[in-house]
Amino acid sequence: MAGNTQMNENERGVFSIHGVTGMLIATVLLLSILGALTFFGIVSQHSEATNYYKINQDLNAVKFNSSDNNKHYELVK
8 A cells, every 4th residue: 555656757757846957946046046145245345344433432431232332433434
């Protein structure tokens, strides 16, 4: 009662979505996602690398995880 596990010649699909075509689609999709994330990461890094700031107060006033840390610097345009 295990069922018919043999495949007929007309049911076998090398280029089905589970075969070579599926592997190629998955590879292209993953490489596209990798390329997009890399591009947006480089653009973000470039924009933040040229975003200079000036410290207003003493550095000892800056706390580790405080919401008041944004008061200690200002962006230079």
